[in-house]
Amino acid sequence: MSFREILQDADLVIPDGSSLLWAAKVLKKPIKTRVTGIDLMQLLLEEAEKCGWSVYFLGAKHEVIKEAVSLTRKRHPSLKIVGYHHGYFDDDNLILKDIKNLEPDILFAGMGAPKQEVWLTKNRDRLNCRVAIGVGGSFDVLSGNVKRAPMWMQNRGLEWLYRYLKEPSRIKRSILLPRFISLVLKEKIRNLKGEKTL
Secondary structure, eight states: OOHHHHHHHOSOOOOOSHHHHHHHHHTTOOOSOOOOHHHHHHHHHHHHHHHTOEEEEEESOHHHHHHHHHHHHHHOTTOEEEEEEOSOOSOHHHHHHHHHHHOOSEEEEESOTTHHHHHHHHTGGGOOSSEEEEOTTHHHHHTTSSOOOOHHHHHTTOHHHHHHHHOGGGGGGGGGHHHHHHHHHHHHHHHHHTOOOO
16 A cells, blocks of 8 residues: 555544645645644643543654653643553564553554554554554654754744754755655646646
8 A cells, every 4th residue: 555545545634744734825725734743642642631541652762752651641640551662663463462452542653654654554453442643753752852843933834944953864854855846836737727636
């Protein structure tokens, strides 16, 4: 299954990125706001604590996920974190057995895209949880290892710039940006000509 098919098959896809807002605007299908994985996760953690839902954290390095769980328990003392595991494993069966036995209401998978989406889709029928959601690098933020951009930068769509300044190695990931811009502009031209879109 391709990443495109995985996204089309998902129950919910959120616009986590300024580039998506830009593309939607250019294609005259504006999106009101971006919704980051960490923002959605924090809202769900608050709701889970209020409603008594249980959660399981999967992803990041061992020390990161451990610290993320510890700090989340301090912030949400009534939250039921039934289990957690780092994201560097070779045997899916051990993780799946753990999740199945613990029956979390929500599984947060933070293994980065597209790995987390592929893993969740592949194992969907074996996961014993009500909601499974990919949250990217959220555990790095929850653990305090990565700081988010100041709010004024987030509000102006400049969080990507802050992350590049803090982590210059991320610039390698930008190699596809010119291709993305090119595809969006080609799609706009197709729309203007009245051609069938992708």
